[in-house]
Amino acid sequence: MTVGFVMLVDAALERAAQVARHWAESGCPVVIHVDAEVTKRSYDAFRRDLADLETLEFVETRRRCEWGSWDSVAATMDGAEMMLDAFPDVRHVYLATGACLPLRPVAELQTHLAGRPHTDFIESATVESVDWSKGGFDRERFTFRSPLSSRKQGSLFDRVVRLQRRSGRTRQVPEGLVPHRGSPWWCLTRSTLSALLQDPRRREYEDFFRSVQAPDQSYFQTLVRKYAWRVESRSLTLSKLDYQGRSQTFYDDHLQLLRRSDCFVARKIWPLAERLYSNLLSNDPGVTQNAEPDPGKIDRLFNQAIERRTRGRPGLYMQSRFPLQKRENGESSGSYSVFEGFDDLFDDFEAWLSKTTGNRVHGHLYGPGCAEFAGGEAIFNGGLSDSAAIRDYNPCAFLRNLVWNTRGERQCFMFGPSDNQDITDFIAGDRNAQISVITGTWAIRLFRQKEAPEAVRKEAARLQRIEQEHVRILGADWAKARIRIWPLAEFIEAPMDNLQCILDEIGPRGARRLTEAPRLTDLTGFGRFLQELKNEGMAIHLAGEFSVGRDPTPIVPDSPRRLVVK
Amino acid sequence: MSATSTYRLMLKRHGYQLRAWRRGRDLTPVTNRTQAIRPQDVLAFTTLRNERVRLPYFLDYYRAQGIGHFLMVDNASDDGSRDYLAEQPDVSLWTTPASYRGARFGVDWLNRLQHRYGHGHWTLVVDADEFFVYPYCDTRPIQALTGWLETCGMRSFSAMLIDMYPRGPVDAEPYSEGQNPFEIASWFDNGNYFISRNPEFHNLWIQGGPRARVFFPDKPGAAPSLNKIPLVKWRRDYVYLQSTHMLLPRALNVTYDDQGGEMTSGALLHAKFLSTLARKAAGDVQRKAYSGQGRENRANDTQLRNRPVLWTRWSEKYINWRQLEILGLMSKGNWA
Numbered sequence: 001m002t003v004g005f006v007m008l009v010d011a012a013l014e015r016a017a018q019v020a021r022h023w024a025e026s027g028c029p030v031v032i033h034v035d036a037e038v039t040k041r042s043y044d045a046f047r048r049d050l051a052d053l054e055t056l057e058f059v060e061t062r063r064r065c066e067w068g069s070w071d072s073v074a075a076t077m078d079g080a081e082m083m084l085d086a087f088p089d090v091r092h093v094y095l096a097t098g099a100c101l102p103l104r105p106v107a108e109l110q111t112h113l114a115g116r117p118h119t120d121f122i123e124s125a126t127v128e129s130v131d132w133s134k135g136g137f138d139r140e141r142f143t144f145r146s147p148l149s150s151r152k153q154g155s156l157f158d159r160v161v162r163l164q165r166r167s168g169r170t171r172q173v174p175e176g177l178v179p180h181r182g183s184p185w186w187c188l189t190r191s192t193l194s195a196l197l198q199d200p201r202r203r204e205y206e207d208f209f210r211s212v213q214a215p216d217q218s219y220f221q222t223l224v225r226k227y228a229w230r231v232e233s234r235s236l237t238l239s240k241l242d243y244q245g246r247s248q249t250f251y252d253d254h255l256q257l258l259r260r261s262d263c264f265v266a267r268k269i270w271p272l273a274e275r276l277y278s279n280l281l282s283n284d285p286g287v288t289q290n291a292e293p294d295p296g297k298i299d300r301l302f303n304q305a306i307e308r309r310t311r312g313r314p315g316l317y318m319q320s321r322f323p324l325q326k327r328e329n330g331e332s333s334g335s336y337s338v339f340e341g342f343d344d345l346f347d348d349f350e351a352w353l354s355k356t357t358g359n360r361v362h363g364h365l366y367g368p369g370c371a372e373f374a375g376g377e378a379i380f381n382g383g384l385s386d387s388a389a390i391r392d393y394n395p396c397a398f399l400r401n402l403v404w405n406t407r408g409e410r411q412c413f414m415f416g417p418s419d420n421q422d423i424t425d426f427i428a429g430d431r432n433a434q435i436s437v438i439t440g441t442w443a444i445r446l447f448r449q450k451e452a453p454e455a456v457r458k459e460a461a462r463l464q465r466i467e468q469e470h471v472r473i474l475g476a477d478w479a480k481a482r483i484r485i486w487p488l489a490e491f492i493e494a495p496m497d498n499l500q501c502i503l504d505e506i507g508p509r510g511a512r513r514l515t516e517a518p519r520l521t522d523l524t525g526f527g528r529f530l531q532e533l534k535n536e537g538m539a540i541h542l543a544g545e546f547s548v549g550r551d552p553t554p555i556v557p558d559s560p561r562r563l564v565v566k
Numbered sequence: 567m568s569a570t571s572t573y574r575l576m577l578k579r580h581g582y583q584l585r586a587w588r589r590g591r592d593l594t595p596v597t598n599r600t601q602a603i604r605p606q607d608v609l610a611f612t613t614l615r616n617e618r619v620r621l622p623y624f625l626d627y628y629r630a631q632g633i634g635h636f637l638m639v640d641n642a643s644d645d646g647s648r649d650y651l652a653e654q655p656d657v658s659l660w661t662t663p664a665s666y667r668g669a670r671f672g673v674d675w676l677n678r679l680q681h682r683y684g685h686g687h688w689t690l691v692v693d694a695d696e697f698f699v700y701p702y703c704d705t706r707p708i709q710a711l712t713g714w715l716e717t718c719g720m721r722s723f724s725a726m727l728i729d730m731y732p733r734g735p736v737d738a739e740p741y742s743e744g745q746n747p748f749e750i751a752s753w754f755d756n757g758n759y760f761i762s763r764n765p766e767f768h769n770l771w772i773q774g775g776p777r778a779r780v781f782f783p784d785k786p787g788a789a790p791s792l793n794k795i796p797l798v799k800w801r802r803d804y805v806y807l808q809s810t811h812m813l814l815p816r817a818l819n820v821t822y823d824d825q826g827g828e829m830t831s832g833a834l835l836h837a838k839f840l841s842t843l844a845r846k847a848a849g850d851v852q853r854k855a856y857s858g859q860g861r862e863n864r865a866n867d868t869q870l871r872n873r874p875v876l877w878t879r880w881s882e883k884y885i886n887w888r889q890l891e892i893l894g895l896m897s898k899g900n901w902a
Contacts, residue, residue, distance in 0.1 A: 240902075242718075242900050243900060244718075246717060246718070248902060249710075249713075249714060249717070251702070251705065251706050251710055252705055252706065253702060253705035253706065270710060270713070272707070272709060272710070301902050302902050304902070305898065305899075305900045305901065305902035306900055308827075308828050308897065308898060308899060308900060309823075309827050309828060309829070309899050309900030310826075310827045310900075311826060311827060312823065312826050312827045312828040312897075313828065313894065314826075316828075316894045317761055318726075318759075318761070318828075318831075318894050318895060318896070318897065319724050319725075319726045319761070319770060319772060319793060319821070319822060319831050319895075319896070320724055320821060320822045320823065320828055320829040320830065320831035320896070320897050320899065321822060321823055321826070321827065321828040321829070321897065322761060322763065322770055322822045322823070322824055323823075323824060323825065323826045324824045324825075379779070379878045379879075379880055380880065381757065381880055382755065382756050382757020382758050382880060383755030383756065383757060383758040383775070383776065383779060383878060383880050383881065384757065384758045384880075385758065385778075385779040385783060387779075387783040387784070387786075389783060389784050389785065389786055390760075390774075390778060390779070390782075390783060390786040393760065393773075393786040393787060394760035394761075394762065397759075397760035397761060398760070401757050401758060401759070401760070404757060404894060405756070405757035
């Protein structure tokens with residue numbers, strides 16, 4: 001009693017011959033179906049090459065087996081029939097291809113099967129229970145006709161499906177069958193296979209499956225449930241699919257991974273992977289050196305690859321990932337904080353913030369002169385230049401680069417109406433951004449500059465207009481950033497409370513209590529200054545209501561008072 | 567896309583093909599070994615001038631990667647490049663004294679050769695100072711990549727240019743024949759590239775890196791393009807438009823995912839900033855060969871006289887492709 005291999009071969013004939021010879025010489029009968037696409041010359045050479053093997057037969061009717069077509073199922077059945085007739089001592093039939101490679105000595109497979117003489121190894125799950133198929137429309141695969149290939153005639157295929165869905169014309173699954181799907185690579189017992197091949201209703205089933213999508217993944221998988229004595233729903237062949245349902249290829253560098261597989265055969269193998277063939281195609285356990293099985297490791301590798309292809313690394317913009325605006329999940333790769341107006345209101349705010357939070361605190365990154373990197377550096381992480389021209393050439397890319405280059409570390413920077421405003425839309429729509437704004441603080445700077453009233457009024461009007469526009473965008477309904485806006489007068493009411501709630505969001509929850517307050521800039525005479533601006537004819541509304549006589553005293557002057565906010 | 571714009575692009579493509587055909591007549595074969603090209607070979611196409619000292623390492627690098635045949639155009643070298651290449655068994659060589667600029671920096675010549683010999687092959691278009699890196703290039707030959715791209719139905723592969731530079735002044739350490747240039751120029755900028763999408767040809771336009779930072783701090787728009795699509799399953803109706811930055815038909819330029827996923831991509835390590843550069847840049851400016859991209863070269867020339875140091879303390883030292891992948895400069899995509 002032994003296992004026989006039915007091989008579907010379509011390319012890389014030398015490798016297929018090598019594997020077929022290995023199996024045949026290890027005492028396993030082999031039946032080979034060669035695709036009709038293979039030229040007569042290569043086919044003849046292939047047959048000649050294997051002519052010396054007695055337990056190796058060829059299926060004479062060569063079909064054109066497009067991947068997932070009915071013909072590949074028909075070819076499989078031809079091969080299986082031949083196997084059962086020609087080799088009566090075959091108890092299990094293993095379906096393989098020319099791109100398969102045994103991972104373990106044949107003896108191990110035989111022992112495994114001999115211990116389970118009545119078990120069919122085939123991945124077979126009800127259609128309802130899995131989203132196994134890619135592009136899945138699951139049950140519809142069975143109830144709709146699909147005479148077309150979804151891959152080759154994509155749009156036409158979609159149209160046919162849509163048409164059927166709309167017309168409601170579905171068809172009945174043959175009585176007694178429950179649709180199942182699974183990996184196309186199986187190993188079935190003689191009794192199951194012959195029952196399947198000799199079923200009086202075989203014609204009826206074939207007619208049905210002929211127009212089912214991907215019959216190679218459903219025909220045997222469904223029918224096996226009718227005859228099998230015991231189904232072990234797993235494939236003995238390691239085969240990973242990519243996100244479009246194509247088989248992944250194994251290369252030389254996968255050798256260690258393959259040694260840890262719990263499967264007996266892998267597909268598909270790159271034909272030029274010499275190291276894999278020379279290390280695994282052997283019946284000597286010393287050569288194959290199989291290690292403790294760890295199939296999870298293989299799963300992880302390929303799942304990560306799919307994840308990388310379909311979701312990518314959030315916030316990364318590069319040559320092969322360039323998400324259109326609004327499509328992707330969050331615009332930048334990590335959290336950052338924008339502080340607007342704080343450096344006008346507090347003296348030395350950046351140093352204080354850096355000390356309190358331990359984060360990297362930049363000055364006005366979008367300032368008119370240059371990008372003010374923390375510590376006044378001319379070049380920053382990743383080779384970012386402080387040149388305003390380079391930054392303004394693509395302001396959003398500048399910020400995304402900065403956040404990407406420093407991933408794992410929150411960046412904080414100052415912003416204000418004198419800065420380049422082009423990033424407003426971007427930061428407002430970025431859910432990684434935390435934006436805290438004290439409006440009207442530009443007036444403090446003007447107040448300190450003590451310039452001619454006319455110039456001050458003009459500048460104030462300009463800044464207020466810019467800030468107003470900025471605040472309007474921050475308030476848009478599509479804004480995703482965490483945004484807090486206080487008019488100056490309101491912020492000053494309880495500066496420490498307000499700061500605390502910003503910092504709570506930045507730092508670990510509840511970890512920090514502000515013990516040292518930043519120093520409020522001296523605002524003596526500021527109320528008067530605002531009033532004079534108003535007297536000049538300017539309407540100031542962003543700063544809030546400041547009464548003339550109200551000169552807020554610095555909350556925490558130099559005295560080292562401990563401030564506890566409950 | 568409207569019918570008129572399709573038509574306009576088609577006319578444009580034919581125009582470039584005609585141009586390639588005309589400029590192609592300037593090429594004289596030195597050794598034509600294209601008979602030896604096998605159907606599955608990946609072909610490399612290169613234009614060069616006076617690169618003798620670089621050639622041995624260049625050829626060995628790509629032979630090891632699995633390139634089957636090199637098709638090269640020698641633009642009137644006088645340093646022995648031609649004789650050296652003529653002796654190589656896997657090189658087919660053409661020569662021309664015609665203007666490099668007139669042939670749009672060699673693109674016309676190579677378009678012509680690709681049209682003639684590249685049809686049905688994967689073709690890699692690289693300069694003598696560009697070294698192709700792709701995911702798993704340390705364990706898998708280039709045929710693994712092209713085979714995989716083919717099963718995925720992809721016809722073109724993007725590899726952005728990464729300028730490599732030495733630690734000290736560019737010309738401090740002399741480059742000697744056969745040496746790996748990245749033993750000297752082993753540093754690069756990892757996070758200062760800016761990208762926009764070209765609405766007409768749908769390619770990404772990438773600028774930045776050390777050249778933008780050092781030579782163009784005031785006019786970054788003039789900084790050189792770094793986006794490249796050097797590897798294409800060629801068909802005779804394809805054309806490169808500008809160096810290997812973009813192609814027609816423009817579907818070939820869409821080597822990126824715009825839904826948030828990452829497609830597979832590689833890099834071209836650019837070993838330009840070596841001791842060989844100073845002499846070359848001066849020569850080029852004299853010949854005014856480059857004056858289309860002259861801004862860049864004049865800038866280079868002026869700067870080079872000041873013996874610039876491109877290195878900063880934020881520079882990354884090159885290790886391997888995995889490092890570039892982690893830094894986000896290239897991607898494995900779903901190739902595992």
